[in-house]
Amino acid sequence: MNIAGIITEYNPFHNGHKLHLEETKRLTGAEGIICVMSGNFVQRGLPAILDKWTRARMAVLNGVDLVVELPTVFAVSSAEFFAKGAVDILTQTSVVNSLCFGSEAGDTKLIRSIAEILCDEPAIFKEILKKYLSSGNSFVKARSLSLIEYFNHYTDIKFSTEQLEKLLSSSNNILAIEYCKSMIKSKSSIKPLTVKRIGSSYNDKDLSSNLASATAIRELLYSNLDLNELYQYMPEPSVNIIIDSFASVDKFPSSNDFLSYIKYKLLTSPNSFSKLPDSGEGLDNKFLKEINSVYSIDELIMKVKSKRYTYTRLSRLLCQYFLGFEHYDTGTLRLTKPNYLRVLALNKTGAKIIKEIKKASDINIISKVPKKIEDTMLQIDINATNIYSLINPSVKFNSDYLISPFVENI
Missing domain, CATH: 3.40.50.620 (HUPs)
Incomplete structure (x- = not known):
């Protein structure tokens, strides 16, 4: 089969x-x-x-x-x-x-060629990566810059910096x-x-075509507009399920539902955040400093984000904290197979x-x-x-x- x-x-x-x-x-x-x-x-x-x-x-x-x-x-x-x-x-x-x-x-051969370099990590590539990390870049940014330099100077595959930057910054390409x-x-x-x-990019909030992103569709759902609009952007079975679901609840869940509980955990157990495997040094103090002055998760992340700690990474950390990942050895679990x-x-x-x-x-x-x-x-x-x-x-x-x-x- x-x-x-x-x-x-x-x-x-x-x-x-x-x-x-x-x-x-x-x-x-x-x-x-x-x-x-x-x-x-x-x-x-x-x-x-x-x-x-x-x-x-x-x-x-x-x-x-x-x-x-x-x-x-x-x-x-x-x-x-x-x-x-x-x-x-x-x-x-x-x-x-x-x-x-x-x-x-849309190019499997190109995607695989990048994957092979990242798996093999030639010595020169490692040196380049170390250089960009020491300059204060996030790992994702440093890796992208390293790939651009490595491809253009040490391989037969040539790209413009603009081409590689675009490729390496796109969500679906990264995955x-x-x-x-x-x-x-x-x-x-x-x-x-x-x-x-x-159609629309992964993070696009604009409902400009019938191939709208999931982000844009979620924004529509959170805004409580007429759900019949969804038929333009989603197959009929999907819309019917959403309309049925919305009939039984008055709102859809969002990350803002985390805020009170995260505030409680940070204030009552301030050292617990640092036990997350992906947490960086001092992040718990940064969140503690801002937690009482914000009214949404988005506002909290925007106050803490930096060149090194991206919005998505911080969002994921807060979700892990909400889920209690600090109580498990998730770092080891992720290295095993389900x-x-x-x-x-x-x-x-x-x-x-x-x-x-x-x-x-x-x-x-x-x-x-x-x-x-x-x-x-x-x-x-x-x-x-x-x-x-x-x-x-x-x-x-x-x-x-x-x-x-x-x-x-x-």
């Missing part, structure tokens, strides 16, 4: 996602699509606008065959670990032939490079393919994919969460849902034990 993998957040599923799905099927000729999707919290450090089961159902109703959860410890991490966790899951199924991801570059890095490092047999992203496949939604083809996985792999397939959990990674997932229930009234405490995977036409 020819099975293709995709890695997503679907926050929420829109026309651009539908196009990516259709192109994946066209490029791979896949008989089935397995999607690894973030759970109730996403990579930029935000709560998902809809819970993981609702978004998984949305995906299956739009043509995905099987949706499995990306464990929270990877979902709320840097692009490197986000990619690692998802690629490890797809590789461990032993049935996925290809991984198709979106990118602004695409990390997917390829993970496949190279794990010696995965999965073939990488990319679909060129068209040993379970948590099923969120499927159709008839998805059921066939699961049968194929059972024959080819010994990975633990979870459709019903066991009462006794000894896997720390899974414990964090359960905890994340329970915390999400505090800010999304449509999700009950212990929903992981109460909600079964969505099944379409089986």
